[in-house]
Amino acid sequence: MCLNICVLVPENSRLMNRAPLSHIGLYPPLPVATPCIKAISPSEGWTTGGSTVIIIGDNFFDGLQVVFGSMLVWSELITSHAIRVQTPPRHIPGVVEVTLSYKAKQFCRGAPGRFVYVSLNEPTIDYGFQRLQKLIPRHPGDPEKLPKEIILKRAADLAEALYSMPRNNQLALSAPRSPTMGNNGMSSGFNTYTGQLAVSVQENGNGQWNE
Template sequence: MTKQAIVYEGQDKNPEMCRVLLTHEIMCSRCCDKKSCGNRNETPSDPVIIDRFFLKFFLKCNQNCLKNAGNPRDMRRFQVVVSTTVNVDGHVLAVSDNMFVHNNSKHGRRARRLDPSEGTAPSYLENATPCIKAISPSEGWTTGGATVIIIGDNFFDGLQVVFGTMLVWSELITPHAIRVQTPPRHIPGVVEVTLSYKSKQFCKGAPGRFVYTALNEPTIDYGFQRLQKVIPRHPGDPERLPKEVLLKRAADLVEALYGMPHNNQEIILKRAADIAEALYSVPRNHNQIPTLGNTPAHSGMMGVNSFSSQLAVNVSETSQANDQVKQKSAFAPVVRPQASPPPSCTSANGNGLQGSLLGAEDAAVEKTNWPFCEVGGIFHFDELMLKKGTGKLCLGW
C-alpha cells in the first residue's frame, strides 16, 4: 500500500470524463438528460447512505484515466478515500476496504469510519475509557421523549448511549457531556445506562441509572384520584379534570402554602392532596371554633360577593394602610354543599388549623402560625401580619 493517489492522465476532451472513478449518472445518456433509468441498481451509482457512518457506492474505473489502459497483470489493491484535500497522506475522513481493481472493472464497496480503537485513533483514547458520572435529570415518565444530559469523561463522536437494551440517538456536546432523548418504556422502574461504540460496551461495571415513573402507578394514580375530589373547581370545568390541570392547580396550592416548589413528583402529589383534603374535606370541630360573640372585638371588615352557589369573601385589616399591605390571591371559589353549616369567624394565631391538617409533612404549617383567611377557596395573605405572627382566621361555606 503506497498511499499514493491515482490522478487522471488522459486527454482533456470531455470535462465530465476527466476523472478516475465514474458513476452511472456520468456514463448514462438518459441520466444525463434527467430521464428515468432502470439500470441504477446494476451499474455504478452515487453513494447510498446506509447509516450514520457507512456509505455504499458503485463505481467504475475510467479506462482512459491511465496511460497504460487495459487490464494490468498485477491487480493492485486500491482503496477509495474521502478527504478534504487531494493529499491522502494526512488526515482522511473515511476509507474503504481493500479491493482489486481492473481498469475496466467496477466494485461495490462501503466507506468505513475510522475506528478510535484502531491505531489511527488519537492517543488519548487508547488509555482513556468513557465513563458515566451523572445523569440529569435522573428520572422521567415512561412515555419517553425527555431530554437528558449524560455527564462523564472521555466521550467522543460516535459514542452511543444504551438505556437498558435500547440503543438511542445521542448528540455529543463536549467530551464530558452527551445529550440524548429517553426511549419509551412499557413498565416503570430503574434501568441501567451504559455506553457503546460498535461492538464495545463501556460502563458495564459502573453504569448510570435512570428511573422511569408511570402516571398510572398505584401511588401516583391514587394521588390523582384524591386531587380530583378536592382540587378547587372553576366555572366550566369538565367532570374529570385532565391530569396536567390537576398538577398545575396542586402546584399553585403547594407554592402558596410552602413558598417553594419541590422537584419530587410523588411528594408534590401527596402534599397537595393532603393540604387540599385538610382545607376542603375534613370536618371542623365547632367546639374548637368559638362564636363571634365570645371573641375580642374584630377590627376588620368583611364583604361577601355571591356567584351562583359559590362564596367569595375578602377580608382586610382596616388598621393597615393600603401602601403597607400586600395581599396575594391565587385560587378560585369552591362549590360548597347546600347543607353546609353557617360561617363563623374567630380570632386565632393559626391554632384553629391544628387537628385538621393531615400527615407529619403538614406540621410546618402549624409551627409557623401563619394567619390567613380562607373562605370558599379564596386565600389572602397579609405579609405584615405574617411577620407579626398575628391575624384573623375566618371560616365560611
C-alpha cells in the same frame, strides 16, 4: 539556457534501500480514554418517555450514543463530561441500565448508570393526583375526573400565580373567615371551584409571611 543535472546512485547505497515515505507512519495512534458514566440527572422519569436527562461522566466525544436498557437513543454532546438525551418510552416501570455505545461497541457495561421508570398509575402517585384535583381550579364543562396532564398544568399555573404575588402589598387569599378572627389587615376570599383552597398570605409589619 537549460541545465540538466543527473545524479547517479549506486545499486547498494542507503538511498536505494530506504523505504518509501508512504510506508512510514508519522505518529502512533494516541490512546483514547474509555468513556464512563458517573451520574444521571434526573435519575427517574415517566414510563411515557420524553424526559430530558443529562448524562454526567468523563471522556465523552461526538458520536457517542446512549443506551437505555436495549434502546439506543439520540444524544447531544454538551461537553466531554455531559450529554443531553431524551428518555425512550417503556411499557413497564422499573430500573434500567444506561450504557454508552459507539460504532457497535458498548462502554460502561461493568459499571452502568441506572434510570428509574415511574408509572403514572402507581398507587402513591395516583393518590397524589386525586389530592391535586381537589385543589386546582375547575372550569365549566370539566369532566368529573380530569386527565393527569391537565391536573399537572393547572397545579403548576396555580403555584406560579401564588409565588409571583407582589410582596409589598398586603394580600390574603383564604376561605371565609370565622367570627373569631380579627379584623387586622386586608383580606379577600375566593372560592371559584369545587373543593376548598385555603391559602392565607399575609404580611405583617416585620416583613414576615405567615400561612
